[in-house]
Protein backbone atom coordinates (compact mmCIF):
# COMPACT_ATOMS: atom_id res chain seq x y z
CA UNK A 570 0.00 0.00 0.00
CA UNK A 571 1.30 3.46 -0.87
CA UNK A 572 2.07 5.91 1.92
CA UNK A 573 -0.30 8.89 2.06
CA UNK A 574 2.60 11.30 2.57
CA UNK A 575 4.06 10.32 -0.79
CA UNK A 576 1.03 11.73 -2.65
CA UNK A 577 1.53 15.00 -4.50
CA UNK A 578 -0.59 17.88 -3.29
CA UNK A 579 -2.90 17.64 -6.32
CA UNK A 580 -3.32 13.90 -5.76
CA UNK A 581 -4.28 14.52 -2.17
CA UNK A 582 -6.79 17.15 -3.28
CA UNK A 583 -8.35 14.74 -5.78
CA UNK A 584 -8.51 11.98 -3.18
CA UNK A 585 -10.32 14.18 -0.69
CA UNK A 586 -12.74 15.34 -3.36
CA UNK A 587 -13.52 11.70 -4.11
CA UNK A 588 -14.12 11.16 -0.41
CA UNK A 589 -16.51 14.16 -0.50
CA UNK A 590 -14.47 16.18 1.94
CA UNK A 591 -14.26 19.97 2.16
CA UNK A 592 -11.10 21.56 0.73
CA UNK A 593 -9.69 22.57 4.12
CA UNK A 594 -9.03 18.91 4.96
CA UNK A 595 -6.01 18.98 2.64
CA UNK A 596 -4.44 21.66 4.79
CA UNK A 597 -5.27 19.75 7.99
CA UNK A 598 -3.70 16.56 6.68
CA UNK A 599 -0.65 18.38 5.40
CA UNK A 600 -0.20 19.88 8.83
CA UNK A 601 -0.27 16.41 10.42
CA UNK A 602 2.42 15.35 7.99
CA UNK A 603 4.59 18.33 8.90
CA UNK A 604 4.04 17.71 12.58
CA UNK A 605 5.33 14.18 12.15
CA UNK A 606 2.12 12.40 13.20
CA UNK A 607 2.72 8.81 14.19
CA UNK A 608 -0.58 7.38 12.92
CA UNK A 609 -4.04 8.25 11.60
CA UNK A 610 -5.24 7.87 15.20
CA UNK A 611 -3.45 11.08 16.18
CA UNK A 612 -5.37 13.18 13.65
CA UNK A 613 -8.11 14.06 16.05
CA UNK A 614 -9.48 16.97 14.01
CA UNK A 615 -10.43 14.58 11.19
CA UNK A 616 -13.73 12.65 11.42
CA UNK A 617 -13.23 8.99 12.31
CA UNK A 618 -14.89 7.90 9.05
CA UNK A 619 -12.35 9.90 7.06
CA UNK A 620 -9.44 8.48 9.02
CA UNK A 621 -10.78 4.96 8.36
CA UNK A 622 -11.31 5.77 4.67
CA UNK A 623 -7.75 7.02 4.31
CA UNK A 624 -6.32 4.08 6.24
CA UNK A 625 -8.06 1.58 3.96
CA UNK A 626 -6.41 3.15 0.90
CA UNK A 627 -3.04 4.42 2.09
CA UNK A 628 -0.57 3.44 4.77
CA UNK A 629 0.94 6.01 7.15
CA UNK A 630 4.56 4.99 7.42
CA UNK A 631 6.81 6.10 10.23
CA UNK A 632 10.38 5.33 11.18
CA UNK A 633 10.96 3.13 14.19
CA UNK A 634 13.74 3.55 16.71
CA UNK A 635 15.56 0.22 16.47
CA UNK A 636 18.42 1.15 18.72
CA UNK A 637 19.77 4.19 20.57
CA UNK A 638 23.33 4.32 21.80
CA UNK A 639 23.95 7.12 24.27
CA UNK A 640 27.47 8.35 24.85
CA UNK A 641 28.19 8.50 28.54
CA UNK A 642 30.68 11.33 28.06
CA UNK A 643 29.03 13.96 25.85
CA UNK A 644 25.29 13.36 25.41
CA UNK A 645 25.62 12.15 21.81
CA UNK A 646 22.78 9.83 20.87
CA UNK A 647 23.27 7.56 17.92
CA UNK A 648 20.09 6.20 16.35
CA UNK A 649 19.51 3.17 14.20
CA UNK A 650 16.16 3.84 12.52
CA UNK A 651 13.97 1.26 10.82
CA UNK A 652 12.26 2.02 7.48
CA UNK A 653 8.95 0.36 6.51
CA UNK A 654 10.69 -2.00 4.07
CA UNK A 655 13.04 -3.29 6.75
CA UNK A 656 16.07 -1.24 5.70
CA UNK A 657 17.87 0.75 8.35
CA UNK A 658 19.56 4.14 8.45
CA UNK A 659 21.55 6.06 11.04
CA UNK A 660 21.12 9.49 12.58
CA UNK A 661 23.21 11.14 15.27
CA UNK A 662 21.99 13.68 17.83
CA UNK A 663 24.73 15.96 19.13
CA UNK A 664 24.62 18.60 21.84
CA UNK A 665 26.78 21.67 21.19
CA UNK A 666 27.13 24.95 23.06
CA UNK A 667 25.04 26.64 20.37
CA UNK A 668 22.22 24.07 20.47
CA UNK A 669 21.32 20.59 19.39
CA UNK A 670 22.27 19.29 16.01
CA UNK A 671 21.16 16.22 14.10
CA UNK A 672 23.19 14.40 11.48
CA UNK A 673 20.87 12.61 9.08
CA UNK A 674 21.10 10.10 6.24
CA UNK A 675 19.86 10.59 2.70
CA UNK A 676 20.30 7.07 1.27
CA UNK A 677 20.41 3.49 2.48
CA UNK A 678 24.06 2.71 1.82
CA UNK A 679 26.02 4.74 -0.72
CA UNK A 680 27.49 4.15 -4.15
CA UNK A 681 30.35 6.65 -3.98
CA UNK A 682 32.92 4.10 -2.81
CA UNK A 683 35.14 6.33 -0.59
CA UNK A 684 37.85 4.01 0.66
CA UNK A 685 37.66 4.96 4.34
CA UNK A 686 33.87 4.99 4.75
CA UNK A 687 31.72 2.22 6.22
CA UNK A 688 28.46 3.41 4.61
CA UNK A 689 29.58 2.48 1.13
CA UNK A 690 30.84 -1.04 1.84
CA UNK A 691 27.63 -2.77 0.67
CA UNK A 692 26.91 -0.20 -2.09
CA UNK A 693 23.70 1.77 -2.37
CA UNK A 694 20.50 -0.07 -1.50
CA UNK A 695 18.09 2.78 -2.23
CA UNK A 696 17.37 6.49 -1.99
CA UNK A 697 15.32 7.86 0.89
CA UNK A 698 12.22 9.88 0.05
CA UNK A 699 11.88 13.47 1.26
CA UNK A 700 9.34 12.36 3.88
CA UNK A 701 11.55 9.56 5.12
CA UNK A 702 14.36 12.08 5.64
CA UNK A 703 11.88 14.41 7.35
CA UNK A 704 10.73 11.61 9.64
CA UNK A 705 14.34 10.88 10.64
CA UNK A 706 14.31 14.36 12.11
CA UNK A 707 10.86 14.09 13.72
CA UNK A 708 11.55 10.64 15.18
CA UNK A 709 14.85 11.66 16.77
CA UNK A 710 13.47 14.95 18.05
CA UNK A 711 10.55 13.20 19.73
CA UNK A 712 12.78 10.50 21.16
CA UNK A 713 15.38 12.95 22.47
CA UNK A 714 12.59 15.14 23.87
CA UNK A 715 14.53 18.26 22.92
CA UNK A 716 14.35 20.77 20.10
CA UNK A 717 16.90 20.33 17.34
CA UNK A 718 17.90 23.58 15.69
CA UNK A 719 20.66 22.46 13.35
CA UNK A 720 20.74 19.77 10.71
CA UNK A 721 23.74 18.36 8.94
CA UNK A 722 23.19 16.15 5.92
CA UNK A 723 26.30 14.14 6.69
CA UNK A 724 24.97 10.74 7.56
CA UNK A 725 24.78 7.77 5.26
CA UNK A 726 24.56 8.43 1.54
CA UNK A 727 25.50 11.15 -0.93
CA UNK A 728 22.83 13.88 -0.82
CA UNK A 729 23.59 15.07 -4.36
CA UNK A 730 23.07 11.52 -5.66
CA UNK A 731 19.46 11.91 -4.43
CA UNK A 732 19.05 15.57 -5.35
CA UNK A 733 15.29 15.78 -5.95
CA UNK A 734 14.25 14.16 -2.68
CA UNK A 735 16.89 16.02 -0.68
CA UNK A 736 15.77 19.38 -2.06
CA UNK A 737 12.12 18.48 -1.38
CA UNK A 738 13.17 17.63 2.20
CA UNK A 739 14.87 21.03 2.59
CA UNK A 740 11.64 22.75 1.56
CA UNK A 741 9.63 20.63 4.01
CA UNK A 742 11.87 21.30 7.01
CA UNK A 743 11.85 25.02 6.13
CA UNK A 744 8.02 25.11 5.89
CA UNK A 745 6.51 27.52 8.41
CA UNK A 746 3.57 25.16 9.04
CA UNK A 747 6.01 22.67 10.50
CA UNK A 748 9.47 23.14 11.94
CA UNK A 749 10.30 26.26 9.93
CA UNK A 750 14.02 25.68 10.25
CA UNK A 751 16.15 28.43 8.78
CA UNK A 752 18.21 27.38 5.77
CA UNK A 753 21.21 28.95 7.47
CA UNK A 754 20.97 26.29 10.17
CA UNK A 755 21.38 23.47 7.67
CA UNK A 756 24.63 22.14 6.25
CA UNK A 757 24.82 19.73 3.33
CA UNK A 758 27.95 17.70 2.78
CA UNK A 759 28.95 16.29 -0.58
CA UNK A 760 31.83 14.24 -1.89
CA UNK A 761 31.93 16.62 -4.86
CA UNK A 762 29.34 16.11 -7.62
CA UNK A 763 30.22 19.33 -9.42
CA UNK A 764 27.09 19.96 -11.56
CA UNK A 765 24.94 19.56 -8.46
CA UNK A 766 27.10 21.98 -6.48
CA UNK A 767 26.30 24.62 -9.10
CA UNK A 768 22.58 23.79 -9.16
CA UNK A 769 22.43 23.82 -5.36
CA UNK A 770 24.11 27.22 -5.19
CA UNK A 771 21.37 28.60 -7.44
CA UNK A 772 18.48 26.94 -5.64
CA UNK A 773 19.57 27.02 -2.00
CA UNK A 774 22.11 29.83 -1.62
CA UNK A 775 21.48 30.06 2.12
CA UNK A 776 22.14 26.42 2.97
CA UNK A 777 25.73 25.84 4.09
CA UNK A 778 27.84 23.74 1.79
CA UNK A 779 30.49 21.33 3.02
CA UNK A 780 32.85 19.51 0.71
CA UNK A 781 34.54 16.27 1.65
CA UNK A 782 37.97 17.07 0.31
CA UNK A 783 40.38 14.76 2.18
CA UNK A 784 43.26 15.33 -0.23
CA UNK A 785 45.35 18.10 -1.75
CA UNK A 786 46.26 16.61 -5.12
CA UNK A 787 44.23 14.92 -7.83
CA UNK A 788 46.22 11.71 -7.46
CA UNK A 789 45.83 11.57 -3.69
CA UNK A 790 42.11 12.27 -3.95
CA UNK A 791 41.53 9.63 -6.61
CA UNK A 792 43.20 7.10 -4.36
CA UNK A 793 40.72 7.84 -1.58
CA UNK A 794 37.59 8.89 -3.43
CA UNK A 795 36.60 7.36 -6.80
CA UNK A 796 34.31 10.35 -7.46
CA UNK A 797 37.48 12.37 -8.17
CA UNK A 798 37.87 10.44 -11.43
CA UNK A 799 34.55 11.83 -12.66
CA UNK A 800 35.03 15.34 -11.27
CA UNK A 801 38.65 16.38 -10.96
CA UNK A 802 40.10 18.47 -8.18
CA UNK A 803 40.57 21.58 -10.36
CA UNK A 804 36.97 21.47 -11.51
CA UNK A 805 35.79 20.95 -7.94
CA UNK A 806 37.80 23.85 -6.59
CA UNK A 807 36.56 26.14 -9.34
CA UNK A 808 32.96 25.29 -8.46
CA UNK A 809 33.66 25.92 -4.76
CA UNK A 810 35.23 29.33 -5.41
CA UNK A 811 32.29 30.25 -7.57
CA UNK A 812 29.90 29.08 -4.85
CA UNK A 813 31.58 31.16 -2.15
CA UNK A 814 31.64 34.24 -4.36
CA UNK A 815 28.03 33.92 -5.49
CA UNK A 816 26.50 33.10 -2.12
CA UNK A 817 28.83 35.16 0.06
CA UNK A 818 28.93 32.20 2.44
CA UNK A 819 32.03 30.34 3.44
CA UNK A 820 32.47 26.82 2.18
CA UNK A 821 33.49 24.19 4.72
CA UNK A 822 36.09 21.65 3.67
CA UNK A 823 36.13 18.40 5.56
CA UNK A 824 39.54 16.81 5.74
CA UNK A 825 39.87 13.43 7.35
CA UNK A 826 43.39 12.91 8.67
CA UNK A 827 44.69 9.47 7.79
CA UNK A 828 47.97 8.55 9.40
CA UNK A 829 50.88 8.53 6.97
CA UNK A 830 48.62 9.10 4.00
CA UNK A 831 47.41 12.70 3.87
CA UNK A 832 48.55 14.19 7.17
CA UNK A 833 52.09 15.38 6.42
CA UNK A 834 53.38 18.96 6.45
CA UNK A 835 53.54 18.95 2.65
CA UNK A 836 49.85 18.04 2.56
CA UNK A 837 49.00 20.98 4.79
CA UNK A 838 51.07 23.32 2.61
CA UNK A 839 49.39 22.12 -0.58
CA UNK A 840 46.00 22.57 1.06
CA UNK A 841 46.92 26.18 1.81
CA UNK A 842 47.71 26.77 -1.88
CA UNK A 843 44.50 25.06 -2.95
CA UNK A 844 42.27 27.11 -0.66
CA UNK A 845 44.14 30.41 -0.55
CA UNK A 846 41.96 33.49 -0.97
CA UNK A 847 38.67 31.60 -0.72
CA UNK A 848 35.98 32.29 1.86
CA UNK A 849 36.32 28.95 3.59
CA UNK A 850 36.97 26.93 6.69
CA UNK A 851 38.66 23.57 7.15
CA UNK A 852 37.20 20.97 9.44
CA UNK A 853 39.83 18.42 10.40
CA UNK A 854 38.62 15.03 11.52
CA UNK A 855 40.88 12.25 12.63
CA UNK A 856 39.82 9.15 10.70
CA UNK A 857 37.42 7.06 12.67
CA UNK A 858 38.91 3.64 12.00
CA UNK A 859 36.72 1.18 10.14
CA UNK A 860 38.09 -2.34 10.47
CA UNK A 861 37.79 -3.20 6.75
CA UNK A 862 39.83 -0.24 5.50
CA UNK A 863 43.12 -0.91 7.26
CA UNK A 864 43.67 2.84 7.71
CA UNK A 865 44.36 4.62 10.97
CA UNK A 866 43.52 8.13 12.14
CA UNK A 867 46.15 10.70 13.08
CA UNK A 868 46.60 11.44 16.76
CA UNK A 869 44.92 14.45 18.35
CA UNK A 870 48.32 16.05 18.84
CA UNK A 871 49.20 15.58 15.19
CA UNK A 872 45.84 16.95 14.11
CA UNK A 873 46.51 20.06 16.21
CA UNK A 874 49.89 20.52 14.50
CA UNK A 875 48.25 20.19 11.09
CA UNK A 876 45.62 22.74 12.11
CA UNK A 877 48.25 25.19 13.35
CA UNK A 878 50.17 24.89 10.06
CA UNK A 879 47.03 25.81 8.12
CA UNK A 880 46.11 28.67 10.44
CA UNK A 881 49.53 30.26 10.43
CA UNK A 882 49.27 30.41 6.64
CA UNK A 883 45.86 32.07 6.79
CA UNK A 884 43.47 29.15 6.42
CA UNK A 885 40.94 29.00 9.28
CA UNK A 886 40.71 25.46 10.61
CA UNK A 887 39.33 23.52 13.54
CA UNK A 888 39.85 20.01 14.75
CA UNK A 889 36.41 18.56 15.10
CA UNK A 890 35.46 17.61 18.62
CA UNK A 891 35.23 13.88 18.64
CA UNK A 892 31.74 13.02 19.67
CA UNK A 893 30.57 9.58 20.52
CA UNK A 894 33.66 7.63 19.62
CA UNK A 895 32.63 5.20 22.35
CA UNK A 896 29.47 4.46 20.36
CA UNK A 897 30.67 3.89 16.77
CA UNK A 898 29.53 7.31 15.58
CA UNK A 899 31.37 7.12 12.25
CA UNK A 900 29.21 6.83 9.16
CA UNK A 901 27.59 3.49 8.59
CA UNK A 902 29.23 1.57 11.39
CA UNK A 903 26.14 0.97 13.46
CA UNK A 904 24.01 -0.17 10.54
CA UNK A 905 26.76 -2.47 9.35
CA UNK A 906 26.89 -4.16 12.72
CA UNK A 907 23.15 -4.62 12.89
CA UNK A 908 22.11 -5.47 9.35
CA UNK A 909 24.31 -8.25 8.13
CA UNK A 910 21.64 -9.23 5.59
CA UNK A 911 22.37 -6.06 3.59
CA UNK A 912 26.12 -6.15 3.66
CA UNK A 913 28.02 -8.93 1.97
Ligand code: SAH
Nearest residue numbers: 686723726727758759760781823856857899
Ligand atom coordinates in the same frame (compact mmCIF):
# COMPACT_ATOMS: atom_id res chain seq x y z
N1 SAH B 1 28.39 11.72 1.05
C1 SAH B 1 28.56 12.94 1.77
C2 SAH B 1 28.02 12.94 3.19
C3 SAH B 1 28.23 11.71 4.02
S1 SAH B 1 29.79 11.35 4.74
C4 SAH B 1 30.00 13.36 1.76
O1 SAH B 1 30.83 12.62 1.25
O2 SAH B 1 30.30 14.45 2.21
C5 SAH B 1 30.06 12.59 5.96
C6 SAH B 1 31.54 12.87 6.21
O3 SAH B 1 32.18 11.83 6.98
C7 SAH B 1 32.32 13.00 4.93
O4 SAH B 1 33.22 14.06 5.03
C8 SAH B 1 33.05 11.67 4.90
O5 SAH B 1 34.14 11.74 4.03
C9 SAH B 1 33.38 11.48 6.36
N2 SAH B 1 33.72 10.11 6.74
C10 SAH B 1 33.31 8.95 6.24
N3 SAH B 1 33.87 7.91 6.86
C11 SAH B 1 34.68 8.42 7.79
C12 SAH B 1 35.55 7.86 8.76
N4 SAH B 1 35.68 6.55 8.89
N5 SAH B 1 36.23 8.71 9.58
C13 SAH B 1 36.10 10.04 9.47
N6 SAH B 1 35.28 10.63 8.57
C14 SAH B 1 34.59 9.84 7.73
